[in-house]
Amino acid sequence: MSTIRCDIVSAEKEIFHGNVSMVIATGEMGELGIAPRHAPLITRLKPGQVRLKLENGEEQFFYVSGGILEVQPQVVTVLADTAERAADLDEAAARKAKDEAERAIANRVDAMEIAEAQAQLAQALAQLQALEQLRRSLKH
Amino acid sequence: MAGGREIKTKIKSVQNTRKVTRALEMVSASKIRKAQDLMKASRPYARLMRQAIGHIARANSEYKHPFMVERSEIKRVGYVIVSTDRGLCGGLNTNLFRNLLGQIRAWQDKGVEVDMVCIGQKASAYFRRLKVNMVGSVTHLGERPQIDQLIGVIKVMLDAYTDGRIDRLSLVYNDFVNTMTQKATVDQLLPLPPSDELTSTHSWDYLYEPDPASVLDHVLKRYVESLVYQATLENLASEHAARMVAMKSASDNATKAIGTLTLIYNKARQAAITQEISEIVGGAAAV
Numbered sequence: 001m002s003t004i005r006c007d008i009v010s011a012e013k014e015i016f017h018g019n020v021s022m023v024i025a026t027g028e029m030g031e032l033g034i035a036p037r038h039a040p041l042i043t044r045l046k047p048g049q050v051r052l053k054l055e056n057g058e059e060q061f062f063y064v065s066g067g068i069l070e071v072q073p074q075v076v077t078v079l080a081d082t083a084e085r086a087a088d089l090d091e092a093a094a095r096k097a098k099d100e101a102e103r104a105i106a107n108r109v110d111a112m113e114i115a116e117a118q119a120q121l122a123q124a125l126a127q128l129q130a131l132e133q134l135r136r137s138l139k140h
Numbered sequence: 141m142a143g144g145r146e147i148k149t150k151i152k153s154v155q156n157t158r159k160v161t162r163a164l165e166m167v168s169a170s171k172i173r174k175a176q177d178l179m180k181a182s183r184p185y186a187r188l189m190r191q192a193i194g195h196i197a198r199a200n201s202e203y204k205h206p207f208m209v210e211r212s213e214i215k216r217v218g219y220v221i222v223s224t225d226r227g228l229c230g231g232l233n234t235n236l237f238r239n240l241l242g243q244i245r246a247w248q249d250k251g252v253e254v255d256m257v258c259i260g261q262k263a264s265a266y267f268r269r270l271k272v273n274m275v276g277s278v279t280h281l282g283e284r285p286q287i288d289q290l291i292g293v294i295k296v297m298l299d300a301y302t303d304g305r306i307d308r309l310s311l312v313y314n315d316f317v318n319t320m321t322q323k324a325t326v327d328q329l330l331p332l333p334p335s336d337e338l339t340s341t342h343s344w345d346y347l348y349e350p351d352p353a354s355v356l357d358h359v360l361k362r363y364v365e366s367l368v369y370q371a372t373l374e375n376l377a378s379e380h381a382a383r384m385v386a387m388k389s390a391s392d393n394a395t396k397a398i399g400t401l402t403l404i405y406n407k408a409r410q411a412a413i414t415q416e417i418s419e420i421v422g423g424a425a426a427v
Contacts, residue, residue, distance in 0.1 A: 007188055011287045011369055014184040029349045040199070042192075043349035044358050068359055070192045077188050079362065082287060093292030094299065097257065097276035104264040104277050131150070134143055138407055 003055055004036040008062060010080040015062060022053040023076045025069055032069070034076050041071040050078055144412070147405040151398055158394035164228065165387035171283065172319070172380035178284065179316065179373040186370045193363050196356065197332065200343045203352040207360045210331050211307045217247055218297050218306040219256040220329070222313035222371050223263035224379040225280055230386035232314060232322060232378060233262045239324040240312050244272060255306055257293040259372060275300070285372045287365060294365050301330050309364075313371035314378035320385065322378035327371075329364055 003019040023034040026048035034041075045067045052060045067080040197208070221240065223233050244254050257276035258264040264277045276296040281289055300306045309330040315323040348355045 007184070009185040009188055011182055011185045011366055012178075013181045017184075027349055039347055040195075040344060041347040041349065042196070042355055042359065044355060068192070068362060070195070072195060077192055079185065079189060079192065081362075090291055090295050093288070094276070094295040095292070097278055097292035097296050100279070101257070101264070101274045101277040104258075105268050105274060127150075130146075134147070135404065137143075138404060138411070 002036040004034070004038075005075045006052060006078075007075070008050060008064075008078040008080060010064075010067075010082045012082055015080065016052065016060070018054075020052045020054055020076075023078075024051040024053075025049075025064075025078065027069060034069075034071055037073050038071050038076075040073070041069070043069050045069050045078070045080075050080075144405065144408050147401055147408065151401045151405065154394050154397050154401065158391055158398070161387045161390040161394060165384055165391060168380045168384040168387065172377060172384060174283065175373070175377040175380050176316075179370075179377050182370055182373055186366050189363050189366045192359065193332070196346070196359065197334075199345045201345050201352055201356075203356070205353070205356040205360060206302065207330050207356075208332050214252055214307045216253045216255060216306045218300060218309040219244075219254065220293065220297060220309070220311045220368055220371075221256055221258050221260075221263045221267070222311070222368070222375040223258065223260035223266075224375065225261040226379075227262065228386065229379050229383040232382040233266070236312060236314055236324045237263070237266055239326065241270075243326065244270075255297075255300065257297055259290065259293060259368075260375075281372065281376075283376075285369070285376065287369045290365065290368055290372065294361075294368055298330075298361060298364060311368060311371055313375045314382075316374045316377040316381065319381045322382055327367070329367060332360075 003021050004023070006016065006018065006020045006023055007014075008016040021036070023032075025032050025034070026046045027043040028046055029043065032041075032043070045064055047065045048063070050062045050064055052062075054060060062080075064078065064080040065082075067078060070077040070079070219240065221236075223236065227233075247254055253273065255273045255275050256267060257278075258267060258274060259278055259281070261279045264274065264279060267274055276293040278289060278293050297306070297309055301309055308328065311327045311329050313325055315325040317323055346352075
């Protein structure tokens, strides 16, 4: 029986890799069964199961919350999403990032930071000077 | 005894500093392993994603996604900068920013404006002082950055690219080579840099479900996200490595300073004793 290599990965870890005789996944347009030598195909996955038929006839199941399925004649790749994704969720995240930037710009504490750094520098210099003097006085 | 007490206090203070730097060094040494594990765990995804993108670039599709087309005129460029949240990590951030500043100057000389999004506290603190347009920022990613923390800033840039507000997008981060070496890296994200092996043996194309536009859009967005995520993890590992090295040399310096100070203290003590004895002898002779 011919087999096809299958890799299932998510951004945070590798989930499965090995040879299988069939991959069954829920594509956006419906269930897909991928057998070896399938034509090149690429599609988005809907949240659901990815079922693998292993060489020895066993089946393995994985749950994915979305992702991409890429089929090449010799290899099937499932790039699974880890995070919950939806258009409006993404939009909210983008808005938050913008707000954060505006806050960072508005929050000008430069003058304070510089004053603080200068104070520290003056202190360090004074210590250094004291040390230097001490050393000199000891030599004499 | 001239200044004996002052030297003692100084020694105490340096000893305390050394305690802190030692502790930081050891904390980083343990965190670096975890960061490296994270980095390794996410590599298969990045590798397979790159492979899929390589396939897509080689497919003879009639549809060309805007992310894959080089624009003739560049009016504005975007940068995604990955930095650390905390300092005390040697020249890690400074080197990265200096590297980037050179590029920004070069663009500005050509009359091209620069937009940027910052990941990490240090970048947003640094770049808000410069005359660049900061359009997004995310800080406090913690020890285990998650991809959903980054979606926001990436979307800001991808939207800007799609709308034609920026014509090029680059990613700036510290590449973790090994514990001693971290390399400041600038990678072009968009448009996709042309792949080396464009000569395919035969002409083929994917079956796209439902249609090329939406599928490619989805895939390319995920691709950019995975690159930024990978860069964040590399940068995290770099941060701990750089901090470990910086704190080690700080501890060594403290040890050296303590040695010198102890020597000075002992000399001062000796001088005081000698003086006291000669005074006593002088006094006895006078009687």
